[in-house]
Amino acid sequence: MPTLTIDGRQIDSPDGSTVIQAAETLGIFIPRYCYHPGLSIAGNCRICLIEVEKNPKLQIACNTPVADGMVVHTSSVKADEGRRAVLEFLLANHPLDCPVCDQSGECDLQNFYMNFGLYDPRFREQKIKKKKAVAVGPHVMLDQERCILCSRCVRFTDEISKTGEFGIFNRGDRAEVGLYPGQQLDNPYSGNVVDICPVGALTDRDFRFKARVWYLSSAPTVCNGCAQGCNVDVHYVLDRPHLNDGARILRVKPRYNADVNQWWMCDEGRYGFGWIDKGRLTKVRRQGAGATWEQAVAGITEELTKVGERDPERGTCLRLGVIASPQLTNEELFLIREIFQRALGARVTASVPMPAGNSDNFLIRADKNPNTHGAALIGLTDATAPDAAAIVAETLEGQLDALWVFGYDLTKLVADEDLQRLSRSLRLFVFSGTNDNPTAGCSHWALPTAAYLEKEGTFVNAHGRVQRIGRAFPPLSDSREDWRVLLEIAGRLNLGFAWRSPEEIFQALARSVTPFAGLTYERIGLHGASLMTDASVAEVAVT
Amino acid sequence: MAVKVLRRRDLTVWEKLYIPQIASGLKVTTAHLLRNLLLHSAHRLGLLQNRRAAVTFQYPEELRPLAPRFRSRHRLTVRDDGTPRCVGCMLCETVCPAHCITIVAGEHPDPNVEKYPVRFDIDLGVCVYCGYCVEVCPEDAIRMDTGILDVAAYSRDAMKLDIHELMNPSLRKPLTACMLEFPHECRLAGGEVSTRDHQRRN
Ligand code: SF4
Ligand code: SF4
Numbered sequence: 146m147p148t149l150t151i152d153g154r155q156i157d158s159p160d161g162s163t164v165i166q167a168a169e170t171l172g173i174f175i176p177r178y179c180y181h182p183g184l185s186i187a188g189n190c191r192i193c194l195i196e197v198e199k200n201p202k203l204q205i206a207c208n209t210p211v212a213d214g215m216v217v218h219t220s221s222v223k224a225d226e227g228r229r230a231v232l233e234f235l236l237a238n239h240p241l242d243c244p245v246c247d248q249s250g251e252c253d254l255q256n257f258y259m260n261f262g263l264y265d266p267r268f269r270e271q272k273i274k275k276k277k278a279v280a281v282g283p284h285v286m287l288d289q290e291r292c293i294l295c296s297r298c299v300r301f302t303d304e305i306s307k308t309g310e311f312g313i314f315n316r317g318d319r320a321e322v323g324l325y326p327g328q329q330l331d332n333p334y335s336g337n338v339v340d341i342c343p344v345g346a347l348t349d350r351d352f353r354f355k356a357r358v359w360y361l362s363s364a365p366t367v368c369n370g371c372a373q374g375c376n377v378d379v380h381y382v383l384d385r386p387h388l389n390d391g392a393r394i395l396r397v398k399p400r401y402n403a404d405v406n407q408w409w410m411c412d413e414g415r416y417g418f419g420w421i422d423k424g425r426l427t428k429v430r431r432q433g434a435g436a437t438w439e440q441a442v443a444g445i446t447e448e449l450t451k452v453g454e455r456d457p458e459r460g461t462c463l464r465l466g467v468i469a470s471p472q473l474t475n476e477e478l479f480l481i482r483e484i485f486q487r488a489l490g491a492r493v494t495a496s497v498p499m500p501a502g503n504s505d506n507f508l509i510r511a512d513k514n515p516n517t518h519g520a521a522l523i524g525l526t527d528a529t530a531p532d533a534a535a536i537v538a539e540t541l542e543g544q545l546d547a548l549w550v551f552g553y554d555l556t557k558l559v560a561d562e563d564l565q566r567l568s569r570s571l572r573l574f575v576f577s578g579t580n581d582n583p584t585a586g587c588s589h590w591a592l593p594t595a596a597y598l599e600k601e602g603t604f605v606n607a608h609g610r611v612q613r614i615g616r617a618f619p620p621l622s623d624s625r626e627d628w629r630v631l632l633e634i635a636g637r638l639n640l641g642f643a644w645r646s647p648e649e650i651f652q653a654l655a656r657s658v659t660p661f662a663g664l665t666y667e668r669i670g671l672h673g674a675s676l677m678t679d680a681s682v683a684e685v686a687v688t
Numbered sequence: 689m690a691v692k693v694l695r696r697r698d699l700t701v702w703e704k705l706y707i708p709q710i711a712s713g714l715k716v717t718t719a720h721l722l723r724n725l726l727l728h729s730a731h732r733l734g735l736l737q738n739r740r741a742a743v744t745f746q747y748p749e750e751l752r753p754l755a756p757r758f759r760s761r762h763r764l765t766v767r768d769d770g771t772p773r774c775v776g777c778m779l780c781e782t783v784c785p786a787h788c789i790t791i792v793a794g795e796h797p798d799p800n801v802e803k804y805p806v807r808f809d810i811d812l813g814v815c816v817y818c819g820y821c822v823e824v825c826p827e828d829a830i831r832m833d834t835g836i837l838d839v840a841a842y843s844r845d846a847m848k849l850d851i852h853e854l855m856n857p858s859l860r861k862p863l864t865a866c867m868l869e870f871p872h873e874c875r876l877a878g879g880e881v882s883t884r885d886h887q888r889r890n
């Protein structure tokens with residue numbers, strides 16, 4: 146391993162690594178436009194200039210391999226001057242678009258100019274005009290004048306999405322980024338080019354002009370679009386409801402996680418957040434009329450206490466069916482198991498039919514539920530559990546007297562008339578979910594519950610990785626988190642649970658479900674943790 | 689926060705006697721009266737023109753001259769094509785210490801302008817007239833040079849200026865007709881975005 150000195154600090158860096166990587170491990174940031182850790186090295190923007198002792202000229206940090214005894218200065222006067230000159234070239238033809246540019250505020254041209262540009266412009270000639278505001282695909286807008294030709298987007302479409310739509314055409318100051326003839330940037334990962342474009346040349350059409358980036362708050366979470374569970378940050382605004390027609394979420398950006406999604410995410414997840422602000426259930430409803438949470442909890446528990454009792458008319462026990470959902474968190478599924486399956490002896494399932502979606506061998510999974518794996522581990526989808534269709538069939542046959550559905554729309558399984566009939570025949574029919582649907586309309590109690598961004602909890606992705614979803618903002622209007630509702634009902638049923646928060650529920654879950662053994666919220670952290678394999682479980686048991 | 693107690697100075701014996709204080713007050717008033725009497729008479733005779741005497745303006749019939757940098761009611765400057773010069777960068781909304789500016793941006797039909805406000809409201813009931821919005825604007829799109837001082841209304845709601853009044857300061861509430869030829873959020877259309885001419889974005 147070569148040992149080199151960067152800004153007076155020594156570091157061992159592996160063979161073949163570059164100075165920019167070595168500096169990064171030391172926590173020294175070297176400016177970059179074309180370098181991206183997920184893409185090949187192009188070395189064309191020259192902003193990463195550094196001074197290497199015994200070398201007459203400045204070198205580019207992104208493509209200079211480390212060597213033994215190398216002495217590097219990343220912010221010497223000479224290096225800074227070199228960068229200033231590079232910026233002057235980059236900005237020579239750059240339009241004065243910052244006021245209308247959506248990148249403004251998170252733009253590396255702006256940032257680096259403020260860090261070491263600060264020159265007075267000397268370019269008096271006419272700037273080259275190129276095409277502005279070209280929709281290159283369903284999600285991305287291109288502004289050729291703002292492009293600094295770093296070629297990150299070209300390398301992304303060549304190397305990551307492997308669709309090759311982008312290219313750089315013409316030469317000199319007429320060089321421009323564009324699509325190959327007849328192409329559209331419509332691959333399933335197209336939104337990523339917006340993230341990697343260091344300037345405002347590629348911007349999001351969905352986010353276009355909706356807000357300025359400095360209005361956005363950010364919260365780390367996990368995409369719930371499919372079983373991959375890509376790590377993301379949601380960007381939202383709560384204090385300016387006039388933006389975006391009052392919707393809180395403005396955009397979703399991938400968050401780096403080496404083990405799950407690296408720097409990327411798919412477009413379906415990136416733009417599929419509309420349901421969190423639109424079409425939500427906002428009020429507790431009883432038979433279609435408004436009610437309060439207190440009434441709902443009291444009314445529902447009263448019926449639930451009768452479960453298991455003998456019905457004097459029919460001479461059989463009253464029975465409950467529960468259709469849970471792999472969209473719920475592990476904590477909630479665990480509560481459902483403890484309350485409904487264990488305490489009330491209900492027929493519980495979390496396997497609901499869902500048509501398999503598109504998939505590929507990169508990120509997108511056919512299973513569009515974020516927590517199928519977790520539901521299986523908690524035992525709500527295994528062979529002993531019925532599936533949703535079976536429970537609905539039993540209900541229609543009159544074997545079940547009460548039914549609780551979590552979020553699922555039963556019209557996907559039965560015809561409308563059957564749903565009506567089912568609703569009339571049941572003593573108790575509860576629907577709890579985030580968005581309105583026909584099942585909510587037919588239920589006796591419709592409970593508005595929090596979307597996944599509005600509650601704490603964990604999901605297990607397809608690779609058996611437990612990830613926390615965090616809580617970006619409080620539940621919408623009158624809705625409540627499912628775990629809170631379940632805990633309240635457990636309290637009324639005198640089940641004696643001492644848990645008060647998802648974290649405490651998770652601790653109980655970790656004690657009770659072996660693969661989760663040894664995990665805590667702290668250990669899961671921001672990047673998730675792999676579930677215990679059988680071997681590591683044994684190890685924990687020994688220590 | 690620490691509380692600082694300020695004690696009022698005690699009156700001296702001379703001040704407590706009262707009568708001498710009345711006399712000294714009358715002295716000041718009389719001096720002003722005589723000085724203005726003398727100066728105004730002299731001005732009549734064309735003398736002592738360089739010495740100013742106190743005057744009363746018959747406001748609002750007679751307006752006081754305003755200094756050029758005086759900050760009066762806002763206006764939005766207008767392009768030749770009748771659209772606002774504002775590009776909806778929201779810097780004024782960001783800098784406004786009173787949070788009284790509300791902007792929603794839309795797509796301008798000319799890609800070289802790109803962006804403009806479909807909604808631009810200033811709540812003058814909240815504005816502190818600091819002028820930061822004018823100072824921060826990169827486009828010289830908002831100014832406080834209308835000379836309008838009489839900002840008064842019978843309701844808080846009527847203190848809110850929308851894009852119509854901002855682009856045409858001579859308009860006064862209640863607004864009756866909309867003259868703007870570009871899509872904007874129009875109070876006259878119940879706060880909907882009017883699409884009189886161009887299409888709204890998407
Ligand atoms: S790309 Fe950056 S520098 Fe260029 S207009 Fe946009 S914000 Fe300004
Ligand atoms: S569009 Fe953006 S990412 Fe692509 S070459 Fe230009 S600056 Fe780089």
Ligand code: SF4
Binds near residue numbers: 786822
């Ligand atoms: S004058 Fe000051 S308070 Fe009033 S709108 Fe402008 S920035 Fe806001």
Ligand code: SF4
Binds near residue numbers: 777779821824827830
């Ligand atoms: S600062 Fe100027 S250009 Fe920007 S939104 Fe305000 S008035 Fe419009």
Ligand code: FES
Binds near residue numbers: 208
């Ligand atoms: S980052 Fe090194 S040349 Fe672009």
